[in-house]
Amino acid sequence: MKYISTRGKMEPIGFLDAVMTGLAPDGGLLLPEELPDIASRLETWSKLSYQDLAFEIMSLFATDIPADDLKILIEKSYSTFRSPEVAPVVPVGELFILELWHGPTLAFKDVALQFLGNLFEYILQKRGGELNILGATSGDTGSAAIYGVRGKENINIFIMHPKGRTSPVQERQMTSVLDDNVFNLAVEGTFDDCQHLMKTIFADVDFKTGHSLGSVNSVNWARVLAQTVYYFYAFFRVQERTGAAEVRFSVPTGNFGDILAGYLAVQMGLPAGKLILATNENNILSRFFNTGEYSVGKVVPTLSPSMDIQVASNFERYLYYRTGKNSEKLAEMMSCFSQTGAVTVEGADELFAAGEGNTEQTLSVIRRYSEEYGYTLDPHTAVGVAVAERFQTSENIPTVCLATAHPAKFTDAIEQATGTAAHHPVLDALADAETRCDTIANDEAAVRDYLVSKI
Ligand SMILES: Cc1ncc(COP(=O)(O)O)c(C=O)c1O
Ligand SMILES: N[C@@H](CCOP(=O)(O)O)C(=O)O
Numbered sequence: 001m002k003y004i005s006t007r008g009k010m011e012p013i014g015f016l017d018a019v020m021t022g023l024a025p026d027g028g029l030l031l032p033e034e035l036p037d038i039a040s041r042l043e044t045w046s047k048l049s050y051q052d053l054a055f056e057i058m059s060l061f062a063t064d065i066p067a068d069d070l071k072i073l074i075e076k077s078y079s080t081f082r083s084p085e086v087a088p089v090v091p092v093g094e095l096f097i098l099e100l101w102h103g104p105t106l107a108f109k110d111v112a113l114q115f116l117g118n119l120f121e122y123i124l125q126k127r128g129g130e131l132n133i134l135g136a137t138s139g140d141t142g143s144a145a146i147y148g149v150r151g152k153e154n155i156n157i158f159i160m161h162p163k164g165r166t167s168p169v170q171e172r173q174m175t176s177v178l179d180d181n182v183f184n185l186a187v188e189g190t191f192d193d194c195q196h197l198m199k200t201i202f203a204d205v206d207f208k209t210g211h212s213l214g215s216v217n218s219v220n221w222a223r224v225l226a227q228t229v230y231y232f233y234a235f236f237r238v239q240e241r242t243g244a245a246e247v248r249f250s251v252p253t254g255n256f257g258d259i260l261a262g263y264l265a266v267q268m269g270l271p272a273g274k275l276i277l278a279t280n281e282n283n284i285l286s287r288f289f290n291t292g293e294y295s296v297g298k299v300v301p302t303l304s305p306s307m308d309i310q311v312a313s314n315f316e317r318y319l320y321y322r323t324g325k326n327s328e329k330l331a332e333m334m335s336c337f338s339q340t341g342a343v344t345v346e347g348a349d350e351l352f353a354a355g356e357g358n359t360e361q362t363l364s365v366i367r368r369y370s371e372e373y374g375y376t377l378d379p380h381t382a383v384g385v386a387v388a389e390r391f392q393t394s395e396n397i398p399t400v401c402l403a404t405a406h407p408a409k410f411t412d413a414i415e416q417a418t419g420t421a422a423h424h425p426v427l428d429a430l431a432d433a434e435t436r437c438d439t440i441a442n443d444e445a446a447v448r449d450y451l452v453s454k455i
Helices: 015-021 039-045 050-059 067-078 109-127 140-149 168-175 191-203 205-210 221-242 257-268 284-291 315-322 327-340 359-373 379-390 407-418 444-454
Strands: 003-005 030-032 089-092 095-099 131-136 155-162 182-187 247-252 272-279 293-295 342-344 352-356 399-403 438-440
Touching: 003 015, 015 109, 015 221, 030 221, 039 050, 039 221, 050 067, 050 221, 067 109, 089 221, 095 221, 095 379, 109 131, 109 140, 109 155, 109 221, 131 140, 131 191, 131 444, 140 155, 140 168, 140 182, 155 168, 155 191, 155 444, 168 407, 182 191, 182 444, 191 205, 191 444, 221 247, 221 257, 221 399, 247 257, 247 379, 257 272, 257 315, 272 284, 272 379, 284 293, 284 352, 315 327, 327 342, 352 379, 359 379, 359 407, 379 399, 379 407, 438 444
Parallel strands: 095 399, 131 155, 155 182, 182 438, 247 272, 247 399, 272 352
Antiparallel strands: 003 030, 089 095, 293 342
């Protein structure tokens, strides 16, 4: 399998090179040249464990990793999860909740970042050299990436988060990791600023290759690939219980990485009749799927801070497919967006339904699920549930809501909704932990200087 850039100005490369490349040198994002059609294999795969299913799917894409090595990487990556199922599916009320938060940092990001951390280590052991990761986070990618690579040889990780805009627990999870190879930067700005700094620095190809920079964000194709697995896994679990021939997925969305994985899974043959895209008040994506206009607004802080994003990185990958894989047209659209802050696409994509779950709705859903079902939703998941409920039909098609984080990461919101704080022993243990973090201006030169001084 070879990988190309959405912007079309890169020679195709193999999987391992794609993982190390992160952002394409032409500024685009990497995608496989072709997506495999796996519809005919679904029945055979339906009873596989999470790890075995991950192996079957990933081996179609990671064709330059020997099968035995890939199996070991997958086993190792999911051995750190607190649920033997990795991603259990739980019926709650009318919905199915896909719990993606059983990994080390209690967020769905662990599913891909435990794997990516091990993959980086594997590649460096094979090829030699070093890696300096530069990442941007609105809260969860940061700690999952840090836990994925902490203490690993020849890897440094620099994570930028928007100062004061993550939940206090998320911040502590990142800054309490004191390993020598971990650097936390609190940027005076929004997540969009952090992501922009990261992409601008990656776009300087000489600087990027000269300092062996790599990406842990969903810029990295391996992130998206690992996230496709749980859509299939959830479909099989729901099919077992209900006999359904198809399901719908509701996905709380910010950077469009998680739902892009679902979109790609559908292109590969996943029987999902609808992808329900849910945003908080930072609703650029739900507006797009309802109006065709992708126009940037001001980031507002919400109860679901990890989705306080306006410029969704992976939207470019989706637009590539929406333009019929027309790199030239896509590049024009991206340039129009970066110059004017808006771009319009004609026609609708019937696969998607989209809506916004605002603060009041988020709190009310958390309260109701707690009272009626004794189940605590984190505020991001609650946004997905609020929007999913709006699109419930009488057709009897089951809906799977992706539960993207453990509620204890956002205990203030839970307390506001239910009157009781949410806890998890792993997070409680961090309460008085020593922390380390440097504050930095929203300034590309300052970030570059910082990197150079630490590498
Ligand atoms: C808890 C949580 N839910 C949902 C999302 C949104 O996912 P994505 O950015 O892939 O759309 C994020 C951030 O990525 C998150 O951390
Ligand atoms: N919500 C994310 C934002 C970064 O998204 P990514 O999927 O591109 O890493 C976060 O928690 O940091």
